[in-house]
Amino acid sequence: MNSVGEACTELKREYDQCFNRWFAEKFLKGESAGDPCGQLFKRYQLCVQKAIKEKDIPIEGLEFMDPSKGKAENSS
């Protein structure tokens, strides 16, 4: 699957591989601590943000920066 930015597709693939493994083997089994993909994600993110600006895609209200920042959610 390609990225919205053609140059980002390889970075995306590397990140996706890491994430898919973590998601199925750790997260779904209840071990969500740790983020082995943080570095890959940051590099991929920078590329995507640039592509989105260049293509003028109307993304609003989403925070791009710092994927490690967690938002507290109310769960009832």
Add this chain to the structure above:
Amino acid sequence: HPWETVTTAAMRKYPNPMNPSVVGVDVLQRHVDAGGKLHSHRLLSTEWGIPAIVKSLIGTCRTRTYVQEHSVVDPVEKTMELKSSNISFTNLVSVDERLVYKPHPQQPGKTVLTQEAIISVKGVSLSSYLEGLMANTISSNAKKGREALEWVINRLNTELEELAASARGSLRNPMAAAAFVEK
């Protein structure tokens, strides 16, 4: 299929032959919240993406459209919720979709999907014929979505089998095993 399988497949839904219009998927933001739930904001790029019914109203042909998707996966409660809406042509049409995957309450090893879509076309009052047409499109899209996940699940299982087979045979044929892993 069990909920974990369906959720894993849903995360890797594209590309698949039932959704040829989706040409790009990007993660814009992702984090685990204080409650342990995984939030992902993704951008889907589609090559045409506009239902035929709307195309006939606004007269647009092939065009790149974008959809934003927010998903939440709760591994404890075992729910996955996806909400998506178009971010292109919002001045003309809104397509909001919500999908929820949960384990089947009575049949273990199965997953229940609840899906709803709200389509509004701005400034046009829809006749009942158009509404009927949209309802058909939505339900055939829902069926397509299930077929798409079946396809992804099959592919994931094949990958695992081939990996296991090649690992067994890799002592004899290391080149083939390496070539497969790179694919």
